[in-house]
Amino acid sequence: MRLRTLVLCLALVSTPVLVRADALDDALGFYLKGDFAAAARAFEPLAETGDVVAQIHLGELLLSGRGVPPNVDKAASWFTRAAEQGNTEAQLNLAMMYLRGTGVRHDPKEAASWYRKAADLGNAEAAAELAGLYLNGIGVEADEAQALALYQKAAVSEDPEILMTIGIMYGQGVGTDTDWDKAITWLKRSADQNYSRAQFNLGVVYGKGMGVAVDRVESYKWFDLAAMQGDDDARDARDLLTQDMTPVQIAEGQARSRAWRPKIN
Numbered sequence: 644m645r646l647r648t649l650v651l652c653l654a655l656v657s658t659p660v661l662v663r664a665d666a667l668d669d670a671l672g673f674y675l676k677g678d679f680a681a682a683a684r685a686f687e688p689l690a691e692t693g694d695v696v697a698q699i700h701l702g703e704l705l706l707s708g709r710g711v712p713p714n715v716d717k718a719a720s721w722f723t724r725a726a727e728q729g730n731t732e733a734q735l736n737l738a739m740m741y742l743r744g745t746g747v748r749h750d751p752k753e754a755a756s757w758y759r760k761a762a763d764l765g766n767a768e769a770a771a772e773l774a775g776l777y778l779n780g781i782g783v784e785a786d787e788a789q790a791l792a793l794y795q796k797a798a799v800s801e802d803p804e805i806l807m808t809i810g811i812m813y814g815q816g817v818g819t820d821t822d823w824d825k826a827i828t829w830l831k832r833s834a835d836q837n838y839s840r841a842q843f844n845l846g847v848v849y850g851k852g853m854g855v856a857v858d859r860v861e862s863y864k865w866f867d868l869a870a871m872q873g874d875d876d877a878r879d880a881r882d883l884l885t886q887d888m889t890p891v892q893i894a895e896g897q898a899r900s901r902a903w904r905p906k907i908n
Contacts, residue, residue, distance in 0.1 A: 667696060674700060679710025690721060698725040699733050706736075706746075715746030726757060734761035735769050742782070751782030762793065767800035778817075787818030803838035806830075811844065814853065823854020834865065837905040842869035843877040850884055859888050863896030868903060 670685035683704050689697035702721035705714045719740050725733030738757035741750045755776050761769030774793035777786045794809050810829030813822045827848060833841035842865045849855060850862035863884055869877030885893055 667694060670697060670700070679704055681710070683710045690724075693724075693728070695725045695728050695730045695733070698722070699730065699736075702733070702736065715740070717746075719746030726760075729764065731761040731764045731766035731769065734758075734764075735766060735772070738769065738772065751776070753782075755782035762796065767797040767802070767805075770794075771797035771800075771802070771805050787812075789818075791818035801832075801836070803833040803836040803841060806833035806836075807838060807841040807844065810841070814848070823848075827854060834868075835906040837868070837872070839869040839872040839874040839877065842866075842872075843874055843880070846877060846880060846884075850880070859884060860892050860896045860899065863888065863893065864899040864903065867896060867900040871900075 666685065667689055670682055670689060673679070673682035673685055683701060686697040686701040686704070690701045698721045702718045702725070704710050705721065706718035707713070719737065722733045722737045722740065726737045734757045737747075738754045738761065739745075740747050741754035741757065743749070747753075755773060758769045758773040758776065762773050770793045773783075774790045774797065776782050777793065778790040779785065791809065791812050794805055794812070797805050798809060806829050810826045810833065812818055813829060814826035815821070827845070830841050830845050830848065834845050846862045846864075846866035846869065847853070848862075849858045849865065851857070863881060866877045866881035866884060870881050888896070
């Protein structure tokens with residue numbers, strides 16, 4: 644009899660958790676099907692009980708106006724509640740809202756604070772955004788070395804724009820001593836993902852001999868790869884470069900470009 648009572652008590656305790664899980668699954672199902680009105684109705688009671696997933700999704704629906712009338716104030720409120728529970732996605736959204744003054748006061752310092760919280764919890768996007776604030780002195784005292792450190796922390800994401808930015812900072816000596824070996828390494832990590840702006844920058848590096856010997860063939864390759872993606876600057880630079888190249892060099896550059904393949908991380 645005692646065992647039966649214990650089992651019954653455990654069942655009573657666990658039932659609300661199961662119910663909430665089922666309700667969240669239903670809400671997410673509505674969301675994934677594009678029935679945002681039904682999703683919002685399903686998320687709201689869950690969000691009120693403190694469910695972080697529901698709070699984030701409800702905030703996003705209110706911010707975008709999908710399924711509900713747009714309400715940036717309520718969106719900010721839900722993001723705040725989720726952010727205070729340590730959710731980095733909510734912290735990132737809230738930081739952006741403070742930076743823009745959307746649904747909350749315009750407060751770059753508060754934005755930096757939320758970016759820092761998310762970055763400290765491993766959110767790479769937040770680390771990159773915070774780096775940009777340090778680089779430009781927005782909401783924080785300008786600190787190029789701190790910006791570089793944060794971009795390097797964010798590089799775990801392998802985002803090609805972040806990788807390129809680090810390369811440029813090493814090349815220009817921003818936040819560090821100029822180091823072209825490191826600059827080229829970071830630029831290549833970005834360019835290897837077929838990121839046209841990094842490819843363009845490598846074309847400039849080899850064309851002008853920045854930290855390396857001038858190599859017009861290699862420069863042509865990188866300009867050509869970027870030009871094939873519609874980069875007008877790269878196309879113009881490639882065409883200008885050919886004026887100082889022999890037909891054999893141009894053919895070699897074209898061959899290198901055709902043989903190149905992006906690296907998949």
